[in-house]
Amino acid sequence: MKSNIHNRKYLIERRKELRNNSTSAEATLWKSLQRNQLDGRKFRRQHSIENYIVDFYCASEKLVIELDGAVHLDFAISNYDYEREQKLKSLGFKVLRFENREVFENLESLLNEIKLSFK
Template identity: 70%
Template sequence: MSNKIHNHKYLEEYRKALRKNSTSAEAALWTFLQKKKLEGRKFRRQHSIKNYIVDFYCASEKLIIELDGAYHLDSAQQNYDCERTKDLNELGFEVLRFENKLVFENIANVLEEISNHFKG
């Protein structure tokens, strides 16, 4: 797949700002994903695909991890999330969504669920 959909230059400053100001759930999950800690898979955080900035992305697995805070309970946001996931799925990516509280309450299950989506 062409890299023309990845990390558009015009989103670079925004991606950097998001990395610098991650949510507590993102920071917590990142400690388990960074430096290939999860089964040797390399994850990137705040990676852009098309016009979307995803929380975590594993290129070798074409896997996207999204963490959802309270604002994702809003029906308009849920509709947007659904369309965004559909668009990313159509590009060949798999999107996993977790509520922020799961990262704090049951990180082992979150990591197992992510690992279960690794192809090999």
């Protein structure tokens, strides 16, 4: 039997902390994703998969959405993001990454790109 890779107990507090201190980009995108607003898909915020906490997750699509701020331009963080993304993909998840500014500059286009990734 495969062990549960979702929302492991030891990450509960960290996930709660991230939800309560979300970036303005995360808060803005969440307004469009919450309550099944995007093509009826249910999204979760700050969902954990194995040891990773992803910004947004849609179980029915096995879709992970990550928002990247300027900190993600740092070489070490960018390397970590890449390894993390490869691991998530190896587990069968689709990963979409957007820069925070895209949320503010072109939300409709970003939401459309998410919809286009649906099965």
